Amino acid sequence: MTTELRVLDPAEWDDWYAVLELAFGGVPEADEERALWRELTEPERSLGAWDGDRCVGTAGAFTFRLSVPGGNVVPAAGVTMVSVAGTHRRRGILTSMMRRQLEDVRRLGEPLAVLTASEPEIYGRFGYGVATHTVRAVIDTTRVRLTVPEGTDGISLRVTTPADALADAEAVYARLVTARPGMVERRPGWERVALLDPPADRDGASPRQCVLAERDGEVVGYAHYAIRPKWSWPGPDGAVVVHQLAGLDPLAEAALWRYLCSVDLTARVEIHSRPVDDGWQHLVTDLRRCEPTLRPVLFVRLVDVGAALAARTYQAPVDVVFEVEDAFCPWNEGRWRLTGDAKGAECVRTEDAADLALSVRELGAAYLGGVSLVSLAAAGLVRELREGALTEASVGFGSPVAPWLPHGF
Known part of the structure; x- marks a missing residue:
């Protein structure tokens, strides 16, 4: 390999990130999205492969703490932004970046490295195993009903914006981290990822909205969602797109699901990512009509x-x-x-x-x-x-x- 592998100089971030963007299709990100990822990038934990003055490979890591069985949060390197230019494949660049990265993680005393993979078959040879899965589903609310537990009516709901509810939502999330393995303890700055909502990424849906679940004035849950309006000949056929949902107890979650499944002028609820043991699956009257699918994450x-x-x-x-x-x-x-x-x-x-x-x-x-x-x-x-x-x-x-x-x- 004739390329040079070195730690990222912050002044080279634009060239480095452009290689990553091209590897993922070359569609430019919205300015606010690009700016946030630049701010969250940890240059000292980011590697670039350079062929002369041209960047041809990228790999980064975020400093995370991950929840594990028993409730501990364990230091973990969040491996991210991995790419190799198509002109420089099969030269050992990815292997060299992965090896250097794991040696650095070991040197920092982090016992774990974690990642999400756009191409899962790549990372097994570097020792990564699929440890969590997520469920996607579409609830047909014209045919499926929810049976909520007694006491759900004691939860009040309030619609607001994700920005206005940010502090309350983050407080709920923080209380849930140690209750479920695989959750990332959010460091400062990461709360802003939930506010990213570029119009180009909405696929015809509205700006994101937020509904808060409250009990006796205390926020006990929240959901981020959007509405994708649609009309067919018989009438309204819109969808509720669920981006996030979290509740401190079953009643809070049930109240949020009931609300999302009863939004006017909609016929379905699209769930993009939920735990495989999520409680909503036991609230619906017909899970088959929700078409749940499993995906490794x-x-x-x-x-x-x-x-x-x-x-x-x-x-x-x-x-x-x-x-x-x-x-x-x-x-x-x-x-x-x-x-x-x-x-x-x-x-x-x-x-x-x-x-x-x-x-x-x-x-x-x-x-x-x-x-x-x-x-x-x-x-x-x-x-x-x-x-x-x-x-x-x-x-x-x-x-x-x-x-x-x-x-x-």
Whole structure:
């Protein structure tokens, strides 16, 4: 490879970001969107591959803290803005950026790296495993009704704008982070991502609106949504497009869903991203007419196996030795003994015989509790070396709440 790999100079950001924009289709972003991503970029954590004075590759990372089973929030590198110019493919540029990035993450003491992937098949070879999924659905409100729990009428609703409700919405979000694995603790500046609403991205919908759920004057939930008006020969056929929804309890969420499903002049509610165990699926009278579809979202990579496995808790006692394969980050290779329960855990090097053999990719997939080791073993990706170890570890790694990433990065 003749290209030079170096940390991003802030003065070169425009050239660097232009390579990323071109890789994703070349459609310029709205000025406010581009300005926000420039502000959120961490140049010291961003890499550029340069062929002379031309940038031909990009990779960045955000400094995040990610919620894990047990309620801890763990330092994690949010890998982002990865691209290679079409003129410079198959030269090892992506591999060199991924290797350098993971070495930097290790140096910073972050046990995890996470990403969302536009092309999922790319990142498995670098040790990333699919750890969370999301549900998309379209509720046909002409045929589907909601049955809400008793007490829902005690929630009052107030329509406002996302900007005016920002502080209240962020307070609700912050209280929910530790309750569900896979959520990102928002750092200053990230609250503004929810306000991005370029007209070119609305697909015929209105500007985003916000409805707040309140109980005794306290905000206990919110939803960001837009209306896409449409008329057919029989009459109104519009859609409610749900961008965000969060409630501190089932009554708050039920009140928000009931409101969204009863907006005048609409015939459907489009849900773009919700947890796989979301409660609305049990409120609707016919889930089949909501056409739920599953999609992988967050990829997790254990950068430090011992620190990562010790950072979460386990819903049942575990005492298991893993034989870990990790050719890309060889410091993780070998045997690790994990002991832990709901109160805490320890994971250390050991010479004891292995109970389970797997790659770091499978550990990443199972890490947040949404993908079972048993299912990975059924695909031949985990080998049981001690009878009973697979069930023990799989139960321990599970989470009573499905992991979910509420927004991209």
